[in-house]
Amino acid sequence: MSGARERILAAVRQGLGREALPVASREALDARLRSTVEPDQHLRPRLAEGDIGYLFRARLQSVSATHEPLGSEAYVPAAVAAYLDSRHLEGPVAVAPCLRALDWRRAGLDPRFGQSHGEDVLCVSRAFCAIAETGTLVLLSGPDNPTTLNFLPDHHLVVLHAPDLVSHIEDAWTRIRAREGDWPRTVNLITGPSRTADVEQTIQLGAHGPRSLHVLMVDPGDR
Amino acid sequence: MTQARSHEFRTRAVQALRDETLKSALARAKDGFVLKRRQALDALPEYEALRDRAVAIKNHTLEYLDHYLERYEEAVIRQGGHVHWAENAEEACRIVVEICRQAGARSVTKGKSMVGEEVGVNDALEAAGMEVVETDLGEYIIQLANEPPSHIIAPAVHKTRGQISDLFHKHHARYGLTEKLVEVPDLVNEARQVLRQKYLDADVGITGANFLIAETGSNIIVTNEGNGDLTNTLPKVHIVTAGIEKVVPTLEDATTLLRLLPRSATGQQITSYTTLSTGPRRPGDPDGPEAYHVVLVDNGRSAMLRDEFREMLRCIRCGACMNHCPVYGAVGGHAYGWVYPGPMGSVLTPLTLGLREAKDLPNACTLNGRCADVCPVRIPLPDLLRSLRHRQFQHQLGTRRARWALRLWAWLAQRPGLYRRVTTLQVRTLRLLGGRRGRLRFLPLAGAWFRGGRVLPAPEGETFMRAWRRRGKNP
Numbered sequence: 001m002s003g004a005r006e007r008i009l010a011a012v013r014q015g016l017g018r019e020a021l022p023v024a025s026r027e028a029l030d031a032r033l034r035s036t037v038e039p040d041q042h043l044r045p046r047l048a049e050g051d052i053g054y055l056f057r058a059r060l061q062s063v064s065a066t067h068e069p070l071g072s073e074a075y076v077p078a079a080v081a082a083y084l085d086s087r088h089l090e091g092p093v094a095v096a097p098c099l100r101a102l103d104w105r106r107a108g109l110d111p112r113f114g115q116s117h118g119e120d121v122l123c124v125s126r127a128f129c130a131i132a133e134t135g136t137l138v139l140l141s142g143p144d145n146p147t148t149l150n151f152l153p154d155h156h157l158v159v160l161h162a163p164d165l166v167s168h169i170e171d172a173w174t175r176i177r178a179r180e181g182d183w184p185r186t187v188n189l190i191t192g193p194s195r196t197a198d199v200e201q202t203i204q205l206g207a208h209g210p211r212s213l214h215v216l217m218v219d220p221g222d223r
Numbered sequence: 224m225t226q227a228r229s230h231e232f233r234t235r236a237v238q239a240l241r242d243e244t245l246k247s248a249l250a251r252a253k254d255g256f257v258l259k260r261r262q263a264l265d266a267l268p269e270y271e272a273l274r275d276r277a278v279a280i281k282n283h284t285l286e287y288l289d290h291y292l293e294r295y296e297e298a299v300i301r302q303g304g305h306v307h308w309a310e311n312a313e314e315a316c317r318i319v320v321e322i323c324r325q326a327g328a329r330s331v332t333k334g335k336s337m338v339g340e341e342v343g344v345n346d347a348l349e350a351a352g353m354e355v356v357e358t359d360l361g362e363y364i365i366q367l368a369n370e371p372p373s374h375i376i377a378p379a380v381h382k383t384r385g386q387i388s389d390l391f392h393k394h395h396a397r398y399g400l401t402e403k404l405v406e407v408p409d410l411v412n413e414a415r416q417v418l419r420q421k422y423l424d425a426d427v428g429i430t431g432a433n434f435l436i437a438e439t440g441s442n443i444i445v446t447n448e449g450n451g452d453l454t455n456t457l458p459k460v461h462i463v464t465a466g467i468e469k470v471v472p473t474l475e476d477a478t479t480l481l482r483l484l485p486r487s488a489t490g491q492q493i494t495s496y497t498t499l500s501t502g503p504r505r506p507g508d509p510d511g512p513e514a515y516h517v518v519l520v521d522n523g524r525s526a527m528l529r530d531e532f533r534e535m536l537r538c539i540r541c542g543a544c545m546n547h548c549p550v551y552g553a554v555g556g557h558a559y560g561w562v563y564p565g566p567m568g569s570v571l572t573p574l575t576l577g578l579r580e581a582k583d584l585p586n587a588c589t590l591n592g593r594c595a596d597v598c599p600v601r602i603p604l605p606d607l608l609r610s611l612r613h614r615q616f617q618h619q620l621g622t623r624r625a626r627w628a629l630r631l632w633a634w635l636a637q638r639p640g641l642y643r644r645v646t647t648l649q650v651r652t653l654r655l656l657g658g659r660r661g662r663l664r665f666l667p668l669a670g671a672w673f674r675g676g677r678v679l680p681a682p683e684g685e686t687f688m689r690a691w692r693r694r695g696k697n698p
Contacts, residue, residue: 191495197447198379
């Protein structure tokens with residue numbers, strides 16, 4: 001197997017018409033790898049003037065996601081209960097362990113905390129950040145935020161804190177790099193519910209993942 | 224490697240042209256793709272600048288491909304993953320089968336992977352006694368129909384709702400689903416129901432990669448259905464199959480390409496799911512695979528670095544070239560006979576399988592140039608197709624008649640005075656033959672072309688050179 005590795009690298013070098021790179025060139029390339037600063041700020045799509053929160057909500061709407069404002073994270077269980085009620089949903093609910101401390105009992109809910117095995121009608125997770133440019137939620141895998149919650153339920157509800165909204169995709173990478181700990185196993189950029197156009201180019205929501213995506217935007221300033 | 228039928232292009236193209244169902248499926252798809260792409264790019268003033276940057280990123284990475292592959296490998300290993308190297312299709316299949324065997328796999332789910340199609344990994348796994356389930360809805364449909372994909376991003380674009388309904392009715396009975404469904408939501412729901420159990424039962428999940436990131440050791444997949452995520456999250460082993468040209472240095476570099484890929488492909492700003500997978504699950508993680516393998520596939524790519532075909536390695540597999548190609552629009556993807564159709568396929572197939580197998584593909588092109596115009600990474604596809612035609616001529620692969628005709632034309636073209644006189648005469652004669660209706664229904668030496676009722680509009684009686692001079696004086 002290592003034979004194949006050497007042969008492929010040799011074939012690549014032969015194709016490029018040179019030997020293995022000298023140390024100085026390698027160091028220059030590694031410096032490029034480490035300096036993750038973008039060389040061209042002008043390549044970031046220019047966003048509409050004004051509040052990025054407004055833009056983010058408009059983008060969510062354009063990809064068939066819904067949202068509601070909450071004054072505090074403490075209101076999340078009640079919002080989840082209201083969501084279930086208004087859609088007459090019944091069945092198991094799974095919640096990310098990072099939201100365990102909230103008072104779910106008071107909202108009349110008894111969710112499971114942890115990953116989903118496919119039987120849940122609704123799952124709640126928490127976004128690491130969100131991107132206004134594209135209306136995208138960024139979720140990181142980990143003990144507190146299992147990835148299965150994002151894909152197995154019919155209804156996926158995501159808690160997003162207003163200060164975690166960034167303007168462009170690159171800002172999300174900067175935030176992930178700046179956090180403590182190892183690079184997460186999975187980074188999910190989620191933009192709207194699951195969809196397919198594989199049958200006669202007709203867009204149909206809920207192909208394999210959630211049929212609906214609802215964002216609970218926690219913003220104490222938003223009264 | 225997936226069995227090729229590219230040498231049958233002519234026969235299959237003729238069959239396709241007579242297939243009314245295919246014609247309507249292709250017409251509907253083409254209009255949608257072209258319009259949606261246009262709208263997405265009109266809303267992106269940075270498009271041309273992003274294209275320039277994308278070309279620069281890809282060229283830079285290819286120039287130092289050995290270094291970035293090594294750095295990528297180190298990063299994957301640092302994160303607890305394994306990297307395997309496959310020189311060709313057989314080796315890639317052998318590696319994938321071996322990983323599945325060691326995992327004791329009986330059932331394998333697959334996200335869409337064009338490299339997987341290229342190397343024929345499904346056949347290899349089935350031959351090893353494993354059940355393989357394609358989970359992308361389009362791929363699932365063609366798997367049931369036992370056909371190769373006809374488009375790189377919409378594999379079942381050639382299938383109508385009625386055909387899909389028949390396929391599901393036939394194949395879903397064994398799950399107790401016997402009702403015949405015809406509406407799109409019902410069809411999608413039934414596939415969701417059947418495939419959901421497959422995800423949960425699978426031992427290994429195989430996905431492709433739109434990008435490999437040297438900085439972090441991640442692979443990125445870009446999907447809409449969520450099937451790729453269920454495939455790379457639920458089974459205990461995740462295998463990524465990817466061509467060696469998929470590596471890019473940093474996430475910022477990938478971001479530039481990500482701003483171009485979905486817009487060029489489906490006209491979306493971003494797809495529903497863009498997912499970075501990095502190594503296996505971490506200590507304390509409640510889900511995710513326990514093992515993470517990457518199979519890096521060469522299969523002819525390193526040889527393309529040598530000459531002008533290096534430009535083809537910039538391809539990010541968006542499908543815009545085929546969506547804008549009049550030949551693809553008329554005959555569909557299956558006529559091309561292998562896994563990559565349209566303009567990009569007409570370049571890649573001869574380079575991978577040889578000019579003899581794919582001798583008609585470089586000629587199945589009008590050189591109208593639309594593919595190059597819409598290519599987000601500015602691959603000069605018509606130039607590359609012309610290079611392949613040149614190679615074909617050099618290797619004496621054309622028919623004897625075509626070669627003599629070309630020689631005769633070259634001789635004539637080098638004598639401008641004579642060329643003008645001959646073409647003037649030719650144009651007048653054809654006009655006379657065309658009669659009052661200006662249509663040709665037969666020509667000596669070209670009888671075969673007119674078979675089946677084809678009609679050629681006759682020239683209007685003036686050569687291009689003459690018209691040019693006339694208009695030049697009086698524009």
